[in-house]
Amino acid sequence: MKMRDLLWAERRKLRRSNILLIAFFAVIMVAIIVYAQGQFSYYGKRYVEVNEWYMTAALSLGSLYVLPAIIALTGTYIIQLEDQSDTMKSLAIVPVSLPRMIRAKWIVTAVITLALYLILFLITLTTEAILHFPLLTPSGILSFVKQYIIQGLSLFLAVSPIIALAAKMRKGYWLAFIFAEGYSFAALFVGMQPTISAVYPITAAFHVSGYYKTTPTQMLLSICSLAICGTLTVAIFHQLKQES
Amino acid sequence: MRALLNLIQIEFLKLRRKKFVAGMLFAALIMPVIAVFYFGMLDTKELDPIKFYKWATLSYTPWILLPVVLGVLSTLLMYDEHQNDMLKQLWVVPIGKLAYFFSKFFVMLMYSNVFMMISAIGSILAGLLSGLIPLTAPSLLFLFGKCLEISLLAPAAMLPVLALAAAQRNYLLPVGFTIIYTFFGFILLMTNMYLHPLSAMTAILVRNDPVVILNEPINTGKAFLVLGIWSLISTIGAGFALRRSL
Amino acid sequence: MDNLAIECRQLTKRYDEQSVVNQVNLNVKREHIYGLLGRNGAGKTTIMKMILGLTAPTSGEVLIFGMPLQRNEKRLYPRIGALIEKPGFYPNLTGTENLEIFAKLRGTTQSDAVRKALDVVGLPYQDRKIFGQYSMGMKQRLGIANAILHDPELLILDEPTNGLDPIGIAEMRAFIHNMSAQFGKTILISSHILSEITLLADDIGILHNGILLEENTIAELEKKNRKYIQLEVSDAAKAVLTLEQDFSIKDYSVQDLHLLHVYDTSLDMGKINQALIQQGITIISAQRCNDTLEDYFRKVTGGEGIA
Known part of the structure; x- marks a missing residue:
């Protein structure tokens, strides 16, 4: 069976399902809420008035509090579709290979994550342009695009093992959600210690995206940490294959 | 009243064998553990126990962790019955829609109580075992008093999520909403405490705190009003949603 | 054997200590309709799941078209269509959209396969109704449509009339019959309703x-469903002699020393009585009997019956 067909099927299965709408709504709300925070005055100047504050804050606050849980929710929802709808028995006799199907689901989740980050980027960029158009530079915009994309993909890798574990457990989506939230939330404190922050996958994503000022060693550690997350995910998926 | 008590008892019976519900209580220990590392790293001498408790139990736990856990719990409480199409069976018993809603709310109340007690005991143990704080009566009184306040206020502040869960067959929206709702409440702490039930709850909690300095003194009446209005809207909304649930 | 579509040998499934399926030897002939009859919980679904490779047998083996399923999945599955238990589909998609997914994953090349399959089961093509809003009967029909979507040779249908109304049941029966008679499909169907299978x-x-208590052709079983005269006499052997000599009766069976069944029910009971008494045989009782299949099943299942 071609991967293309599996990806097509995964996209098809999401029709009328409100997961995409909810994820989209979450991103819009992040933009709104961070803007609300930008109204806070510090020495007589509102945060949003500072150039690039909004784009930076939306990326970091969104990535720390909201988006990992939303990615986990989306990923586990997509992975557990067959369990929920009891379609696995029909798919098994097609035959569809479970590991390949799960890989397709993983790719779809990555694409959704990327789309969410790009939407957030577009919203914040537009707002930033309205607020301080003269200060926008092409190189600045480019560096933000890069940051958003890498942050999105890195965070996706950081959350992947949780999605994979949820796939292993029946009804693991509740746990995945809570766990992803605790996991990203803990990054607030982990970030305080430089080495741990380079290793801890959520903060590693910030290192890799260039949000944190990073030394080459830290960068290497972060890349390794995220690579381990990816490998771990693949290993868990591989185990699923053996179980099936 | 007796009927409501019965319903509450039944709600607890329904939670049997749901390990996940008990498992979520572990989230209560996240902040006490982080606090040990945090203060350990700072290397502060003679740490005030109240300061430690504020950090370990009375800040991020009620701001973020407890709301998220309660949001998921409220979704769980509604989800199974929606999923198994059980509501129509309950309505013909008959069970009142509001009594049903309040029985769920009562479970949240009990749950948040247990959650905060675990967090408090966790903080005390974490502080003592790490040698960071001494055991003092005023600090304990303060800690348990605040925990009690939180455990009563947080479920009320999470009523909008419970109402949303009552209106939805699927778990996605209430769970997704939980995260946004909590995040919003947390961010609004800094800008306006009188819009969101969760930030209003924090306003009530820090009302006499000399350490918290705000632009204007805290207006507890206003905070209670915000909480009350949102609770009322949620209850009415849930009543409508449950009536339409057939 | 070449003419077998499914062959189960000593198929056994145990969960913990409990044996759900016990050493079943089941043989489904090609182009035949095989009815697996049993009460709820008898193990019908488990057998079907083992045949389909959805659950592994504790011991024993299954051959489909002479091959084990394992390692032949890609060759065998396209030749099988199945409906097991309640049909599962994505609730947020319409019937057509659901089938399109399966068609695509199966690599179905026929462009109108989905429309045809829906046509056969009487569901509308490109309807707006999503699966989540389907009635039980519609769900069952969609399950069948999915089973026949790729025109398989072998159909495995687990209680296909579940949830259907009487007209739906009759239509389903006609459909299954047609699949076999017109298209030469092999069909394994399970049911807890005796009349449906017969x-x-x-x-x-x-x-x-x-436990598979009996495997037989319906024709053979119907022989056991004959009308007969039951005679309880003082000496069955002597009575048989009289019946053979005086009445030229050949179609009878001796049940024990005193009991015999005579299958020619057109005989004049008065004359038989007279002849037997003349030979000094005491007639304790004589009655016309009619064993139904249901009686038979009750007998083989140890009195519990089927339906």
Whole structure:
């Protein structure tokens, strides 16, 4: 069976399902809420008035509090579709290979994550342009695009093992959600210690995206940490294959 | 009243064998553990126990962790019955829609109580075992008093999520909403405490705190009003949603 | 054997200590309709799941078209269509959209396969109704449509009339019959309703508490469903002699020393009585009997019956 067909099927299965709408709504709300925070005055100047504050804050606050849980929710929802709808028995006799199907689901989740980050980027960029158009530079915009994309993909890798574990457990989506939230939330404190922050996958994503000022060693550690997350995910998926 | 008590008892019976519900209580220990590392790293001498408790139990736990856990719990409480199409069976018993809603709310109340007690005991143990704080009566009184306040206020502040869960067959929206709702409440702490039930709850909690300095003194009446209005809207909304649930 | 579509050898399934299916030897002939009859919980679904490779047998093996399923999945699955238990589909998609997914994953090349399959089961093509809003009967029909979507040779249908109304049941029966008679499909169907199986199947397997009590053709079983005269006499052997000599009766069976069944029910009971008494045989009782299949099943299942 071609991967293309599996990806097509995964996209098809999401029709009328409100997961995409909810994820989209979450991103819009992040933009709104961070803007609300930008109204806070510090020495007589509102945060949003500072150039690039909004784009930076939306990326970091969104990535720390909201988006990992939303990615986990989306990923586990997509992975557990067959369990929920009891379609696995029909798919098994097609035959569809479970590991390949799960890989397709993983790719779809990555694409959704990327789309969410790009939407957030577009919203914040537009707002930033309205607020301080003269200060926008092409190189600045480019560096933000890069940051958003890498942050999105890195965070996706950081959350992947949780999605994979949820796939292993029946009804693991509740746990995945809570766990992803605790996991990203803990990054607030982990970030305080430089080495741990380079290793801890959520903060590693910030290192890799260039949000944190990073030394080459830290960068290497972060890349390794995220690579381990990816490998771990693949290993868990591989185990699923053996179980099936 | 007796009927409501019965319903509450039944709600607890329904939670049997749901390990996940008990498992979520572990989230209560996240902040006490982080606090040990945090203060350990700072290397502060003679740490005030109240300061430690504020950090370990009375800040991020009620701001973020407890709301998220309660949001998921409220979704769980509604989800199974929606999923198994059980509501129509309950309505013909008959069970009142509001009594049903309040029985769920009562479970949240009990749950948040247990959650905060675990967090408090966790903080005390974490502080003592790490040698960071001494055991003092005023600090304990303060800690348990605040925990009690939180455990009563947080479920009320999470009523909008419970109402949303009552209106939805699927778990996605209430769970997704939980995260946004909590995040919003947390961010609004800094800008306006009188819009969101969760930030209003924090306003009530820090009302006499000399350490918290705000632009204007805290207006507890206003905070209670915000909480009350949102609770009322949620209850009415849930009543409508449950009536339409057939 | 070449003419077998499914062959189960000593198929056994145990969960913990409990045996759900016990050493079942089930043989489904090509182009036949095989009815697997058993009460709820007899093990019908488990057998079907083992045949389809959805659950692994504790011991024993299954051959489909002479091959084991394992390692032949890609060759065998496209030749099988199945409906097991409640049909599962994505609730947020319409019937057509659901089938399109399966068609695509199966690599179905026929562009109108989905429309045809829906046509056969009487569901509308490109309807707006999503699966989540389907009635039980519609769900069942969609399950069948999915089973026949890729035009398989072998159909495995687990209680296909579940949730259907009487007209739906009759239509389903006609459909299954047609699939076999017109298209030469092999069909394994399970049911807990005796009449359903006897109306449809060529062969029948009776499953009870995980044990296949009997496997036979319906025609053979119907022989056991004959009318007869039951005679209880003082000496059955002597009575048989009289019956053979005086009445030229050949079609009878001796049950024990005193009991015999005579299958020619057109005989004049008065004359038989007279002849037997003349030979000094005491007649304790004489009655016309009619064993139904149901009686038979009750007998083989140890009195519990089927439906």
